[in-house]
Amino acid sequence: MRQPNILFDGLPLPFADGQTIMEAATAAGIFIPHLCHHPDFKPQGSCKLCTVKANGRHVSACTMPAKDGMEVENNSPDLNDKRRTMLQMLFVEGNHFCPSCEKSGNCMLQALAYELEMLTPHFPHFYPDRPVDASHPQVLLDFNRCILCELCVRASRDVDDKNVFALSGRGIRKHLIVNAESGRLADTSFSLGDKAAHVCPVGVIIEKGRGFALPIGRRRYDIQPIGMELERAARCRGSGEAI
């Protein structure tokens, strides 16, 4: 039987039954910009960075199941412009100061901004008041950088079985909270060994006592732009080279 295909930016892309557009693309070494998606967790489709056009309709690639013959538009000026606008929204919604951030160079938000050629935040800043939580002996929480992707929420709930994180509030006032009456991370069961301690795509969950071990400029996305790893790995697989 013929393997089902989607037509991805004009090229046929095979997929396995049950795969989403994101999974099919990732398997083929194609990078679709995303922030809240992580292959280890149930997709939730909230950041909307992975918005693609499937058969003419805008959908989230991370939640939309691939269907045979589906035409998917991904890397188009219009979609990239929308993604850029959403990145700008995320930048002005929080307080992001890349030059002084420990996550600079390892941050997906920053890396995507470079990748999608975002030159300025464009919109007026909201400058929200989000105090940091330094109560925990091993970890600092800097809520200023939170993009509400819920990866820590999902990791703590689904992998660590601890439910340390959750979201509260609504609309522009939506925010991350921790599982303690005091509201302090130190009063939760959180520890550095948790999966949740290592999934933040930006710089909210920061390990204490270990700053700038690798200088900015030599970090993950400094060396190769986001998405390149995936695409290079696929090329190597294709040509049989070692990565």
Add this chain to the structure above:
Amino acid sequence: MDCDPRSLLETVVTEGCFEAMGLAALLQPVVDRHRRDPRQLLQILRAAQEVLGYLPAVALTAIADAVDLPRARVEGVAGFYSFLHLTPVGRYRVLFSDNITDRMLGSGELLDRLCNKLWIERGKVSEDGLVSVDTTSCTGMGDQGPALLVNGRPMTRMSAERIDWISELIRGQAALDDWPREFFVVDDNIQRRDALLTTRWPAGEALRTALARGRSAMLAEMQRANLRGRGGAGFTTHIKWESARRATTRGERATRYVVCNADEGEPGTFKDRVLLASYADLVFDGMTIAGFTIGAEQGLLYLRGEYAWLLPALDENLVRRRRDGLLGGQICGQADLSFDIEIHVGAGAYVCGEETALLESLEGKRGVPRIRPPFPVHAGYLGQPTVVNNVETLCKAALIALRGGDWFAGLGTKQSTGTKLLSISGDVERPGVYEYPFGVSVSQVLSDCGADNAQAVQVGGPSGACLAMHEFMRRIAFEDVPTAGAFMVFGAQRDMFEVARNFSHFFAHESCGFCTPCRVGTSLVANCMDKIANGHGSQYEINEIFRIHRLLHAASHCGLGQSACNPLLDTLTKFRPAYERRLRSLDFEPAFDLDQALAGARQMTGRDDPAAHFGQPARMPGGER
């Protein structure tokens, strides 16, 4: 402990601190009444707040323990709904309905008047904890505004005299039951009756007719009637019912559900209020018929928090129906037929009118719309096949059971059969509920309700369409101007920019915050509108609004975000001068007033000379005297 909860509360709250043991005693009956069921979390939080006044941190911990949920999850739910408070609120909580129609009737001035009388700042609790005054989204009283809620009870037809009286009552700390009864009168205001509102059948008559027809025949009647959902989207009801009937149930508690969406949150809509107040038996008949037809044993009615005042009468009705054999086991004497209805009350979240957000809320969670597919007919409440229908849709289903599908299809137009209830408010002589066969023209409606100088009509609420005069010959129907029922009329004297600005703030307030474009975009747009209103706008802002609209329309997770900029787009297209006369120039203007920004520095240094001002010819200090 069998002491009076009031006196117990006083001993438990000492100087704002809750004593843990006493708190547990206060909360125990609340959680027990809801079977310590985590799916009842929203109901438990509402009830706990009734007892405690607000939801202090210790109470959330106690509730989380009682229902065995992580505390953070409980706090997340409590933080989602506007009517749940995590900080102390006034013993009298006054919330002015902030829909544009209330504003047109002077609600803004009345709010200021009340604040002045009570010496308080809007949105802040008075020092003595007595009172707080703020606004809330439309309370569904557009036909008898300006309206407000005091401790959840609706008050209508506010006037300066009434506001002065209210401030005296609050200062005198009079119990709400001792306030003048006429303040709380809510009229139905039915102005035009057609097929539905002329119906006067005894309770259960429609149900008995449906049972006599049988399941398949009832579904066939629904198909012949070609009834489409009255909540706005217009999905064909019999297809929904058929799909849910065929869908497979799962797990141990395998069953199907019927959900009545009574979360009538669209600003300017109030027809479901009238149906629930005066036609409740038709609603419950409709739900039971749906249950019988699809094979469901449980019905759930989700009542918006603003309509909580309807609850006692609705609960009484359910008791009566159980007594009369119209609910419970062996309905109408049929041994194998059981169906019951439970009412859940919302807590101030417009987004819960979206059917999957409503299901989340019913399950005791934050009202965030789900990813679709799967659709509720396949995996709805608790993952089971669920039919979610609007209040009016279910009434129409009852009507179809009584009078047959062919009769129903004979009303209205071919694609939009039957009648539609319109909630008419704004600049009209006779506001209220009007029932018309589908296909009626906007101009006909306008002349019936006494709107002589209308310049615009917002049909379907903020997420609907704004029609200008040249469109008044268009017809109310799914194939022309679809609507969930709101019909707000704006006279020639109204400023359509202010209408759109009011709507932009509504969407920013009601965005659930799940997806990036809607969460941030609705607030950015509201800020743009404020900038234009403050006289700092330019062509730049107009372009920004168009740009954000294109993004929200394409990338938002649900209909709220997708339609959030519709009213702006409509008014920008049809009433451009209302915007342009406010623009400072067609060039870029800074978002803030630089000179005003220096005011603090001037005050601190005691200077007010020209050099301390920005934008005036710069002069060297001491240079020119």
